[in-house]
Amino acid sequence: MKIFKKLLIIIPIICGIALFAVMKTNKKPPVRVENRERVQTVRIIPLQKMSVVPRVLSYGYVEADRTWQGITEVSGKVVFVNENLKKGFFIKKGEMLLKIDTTNYGLAESRGVADLMNVDARLKELEQTQANTRRLLSIEKKSLASAGQELKRKRKLFSNQYISASDLEKEERTFLSHQTAVNNLQNVIDLIPSQKKALLAQKKSGESTVTERRLDVAKTEIRAPFSCRLSKVNIELHQFASAGTILVEAESVDRAEVPVSLSPRSFLSLMPKQYGKSLGQIPNMETIRRAIGITAKVRLPMDKDMRIEWDGTFSRTSESMDLKTGAITIYISVDKPYENVIPGKRPPLVTNMYVEVELKGRMLQERWVVPRSAVHKGKVYISTPENRLEIRPVDVRFNMENLAVLSNGFKSGEKLVLADLVPAVEGMRLKPVEAPDVLENLKRHALGEADL
Numbered sequence: 001m002k003i004f005k006k007l008l009i010i011i012p013i014i015c016g017i018a019l020f021a022v023m024k025t026n027k028k029p030p031v032r033v034e035n036r037e038r039v040q041t042v043r044i045i046p047l048q049k050m051s052v053v054p055r056v057l058s059y060g061y062v063e064a065d066r067t068w069q070g071i072t073e074v075s076g077k078v079v080f081v082n083e084n085l086k087k088g089f090f091i092k093k094g095e096m097l098l099k100i101d102t103t104n105y106g107l108a109e110s111r112g113v114a115d116l117m118n119v120d121a122r123l124k125e126l127e128q129t130q131a132n133t134r135r136l137l138s139i140e141k142k143s144l145a146s147a148g149q150e151l152k153r154k155r156k157l158f159s160n161q162y163i164s165a166s167d168l169e170k171e172e173r174t175f176l177s178h179q180t181a182v183n184n185l186q187n188v189i190d191l192i193p194s195q196k197k198a199l200l201a202q203k204k205s206g207e208s209t210v211t212e213r214r215l216d217v218a219k220t221e222i223r224a225p226f227s228c229r230l231s232k233v234n235i236e237l238h239q240f241a242s243a244g245t246i247l248v249e250a251e252s253v254d255r256a257e258v259p260v261s262l263s264p265r266s267f268l269s270l271m272p273k274q275y276g277k278s279l280g281q282i283p284n285m286e287t288i289r290r291a292i293g294i295t296a297k298v299r300l301p302m303d304k305d306m307r308i309e310w311d312g313t314f315s316r317t318s319e320s321m322d323l324k325t326g327a328i329t330i331y332i333s334v335d336k337p338y339e340n341v342i343p344g345k346r347p348p349l350v351t352n353m354y355v356e357v358e359l360k361g362r363m364l365q366e367r368w369v370v371p372r373s374a375v376h377k378g379k380v381y382i383s384t385p386e387n388r389l390e391i392r393p394v395d396v397r398f399n400m401e402n403l404a405v406l407s408n409g410f411k412s413g414e415k416l417v418l419a420d421l422v423p424a425v426e427g428m429r430l431k432p433v434e435a436p437d438v439l440e441n442l443k444r445h446a447l448g449e450a451d452l
Contacts, residue, residue, distance in 0.1 A: 001011055005122050026185035040428060044383050044415040045442070048308040051145040052369050053448035054361035055400055058260040059301070063351040065333065068228060072241045073219045076100035081237045084230075085247055090253065091224045097248060100241055101221040109213035112206060127201065130192045137185040142328045145176040151175045220249065229253050231351070256314060256337040256349050258358045261327040269398040270294055270361035285316050296332045297358040298349070308346055310334045314355065332357055360448055367397075371438065374418050374432040375404050381417035381424060389417070389428045 039417035042044055080099035084091060091097065154171045235247040294415045296312035311334070319331035337349035347353070374380055375396060382390040395407035415432055444450040 018216050024223055037200045037429050039431050040389075040419075040421060041433060042381075042383065042417045042419040042421070043429040043438070044417055044432040045435055045439040046294075046409050046412075047368065047370070047414045047416050048447050049366045050369055050407055050410050051363055052367045052400075052403070053363050054398070055403065055448055056262060056266045056270060057358045058262055058266075058357050058359065060357060062259040062337075062349055062351055063257045063259065064351055065255035066226065066252040066258050067231075068225055068252075069246050070097060070222050070248035070250070071246050072100065072222065072243055074100060074105065074216050076102075076104065076220065076241060078235055078237055078239050078241055078304050081235070083292065085233055085235075085248070087230055087233050088130040089230050089371045091228050091230060091250065095224050097222045097224060098221075099237060102217050105213055105216040105220065109210060109217060112210035112213050114140045116203060116206045116210060117176050119199055119206060123199050124205070125198065126192060126196055130189065132241045133185055133188045133192075137182065137189065139381055140178060140181045140185055144175070144182050147171075147175040147178045151354060170305070197251075208315045223268045224250065227253055232283070250292060251351060254336060254416050256334045256351075258312065258332045258334065258355055258357055260332065260359075261325065261330050262359075263327055265323075266396075267328055267330070269400065270359055288317070289314055293362045294330075295360045297360075298334055299356050299358070300347075301354070301356045310337065310349055314359075330359075332359075364405075367446075368408070368410055369442060370416055370451070371389065371418065371442060372399055372402050372405060374416055375406075376420060376424070380406075381421060382418075383415040383417050383432045384432050387430045387432060389424065389426060389430055391424060391426050401445075 002098050021259060070419060077100065078098055079101045080096070082091070085097055151171050151174075154163060154168050158165065158168045170182050193400050232249035233247075234245070235241060241247060243429045271294075292314060294314035296314065297309050298312045299307065300310035302308065306355065312332040313335075315330070315331040315333040321328050334349055340346060341348050370380065377395065378396070379391050379393050382392050392409070393410060397407055399405075417430070417432075418438060421428075441450065
């Protein structure tokens with residue numbers, strides 16, 4: 001038993017010594033490995049100038065181009081309400097929405113017309129009085145002249161003592177009475193112009209009152225100033241409407257607007273310097289629109305399989321920049337947002353709808369366009385004809401989502417390295433592999449034929 005235990009210890013030791021001896025006998029000297037240069041496989045595309053359409057993507061909420069508040073200018077009970085006077089209904093231009101009772105205003109108009117008729121009658125009476133007075137004055141003047149001749153004759157007779165003093169005094173009283181009548185009639189004629197002027201002024205005032213009452217009657221009808229869609233209704237049939245109350249609110253349906261915010265850099269990228277021209281001292285908005293030349297696509301941010309979009313046009317910019325964000329707001333107009341509606345497929349462009357807006361500037365010719373990921377902190381990687389890495393600094397004119405537009409400094413046909421090499425060592429050996437799909441996709445994005 002003791003011998004067996006000793007063998008269990010000795011045998012493994014002997015085997016280990018034997019194995020070590022065999023390994024030492026068969027040992028080979030170390031193989032010398034040659035120092036080979038590391039080759040990095042990279043994807044490349046040939047650099048070439050291409051046309052590019054500056055584009056910027058933004059988001060905003062749809063607003064109505066015009067809004068209207070139906071505010072009553074007169075008070076009264078509502079006696080008529082359009083059957084479509086409900087929130088969300090469409091109303092045509094000129095269609096009556098509601099009518100207020102015209103009884104009080106109609107009576108006031110009738111009283112005004114009656115007053116005018118009274119003034120007209122008094123004017124005619126005054127004209128007749130003037131004509132009659134002129135005829136009486138003509139007669140009295142003849143009588144005065146006759147009395148004057150008779151008085152002169154009586155004075156001669158009195159001086160010759162053919163008549164008494166009482167006869168002379170009687171004739172003088174007759175002459176004076178005729179003279180007084182003439183003066184009175186002349187005064188009446190002299191006062192007629194001022195009386196006529198007062199009546200004409202009263203007539204003019206009455207006409208203004210009648211016109212005002214007729215306007216009040218017209219104001220009892222509230223009609224749609226343009227084709228619209230009702231957004232608020234605050235009145236019912238037989239309710240009393242006070243002057244100055246907002247009864248209905250509506251939004252236009254012929255055009256919608258989408259205000260979107262852009263950073264100054266993004267906004268300027270849509271307006272290349274080559275198109276910059278002086279607009280004068282205070283340009284109008286139409287001049288600004290022509291100079292900027294921005295077009296737009298408004299679409300619902302949904303799956304690409306369900307593409308819903310509208311053509312938009314640049315309308316105007318805001319008068320100032322946002323104090324908090326430093327962004328500038330531009331307004332995109334969409335004409336006829338309710339046309340071509342397909343239930344379940346294409347909805348209308350309604351207020352407060354959240355939409356995506358793609359803005360496009362004028363096309364730029366002959367520009368160096370590369371993938372944005374190929375620019376590394378202001379530098380790009382070039383594969384030389386010897387398949388070596390060249391690190392070249394570049395000037396980025398502007399970025400556009402996943403594209404970068406670079407300045408000059410390249411030759412057509414040079415190979416741009418797409419990979420982000422880590423580490424990137426100047427002169428390192430490369431194994432370039434063409435990526436035609438990347439180049440084709442780059443061209444489509446540059447021309448605006450692919451989504452940002």
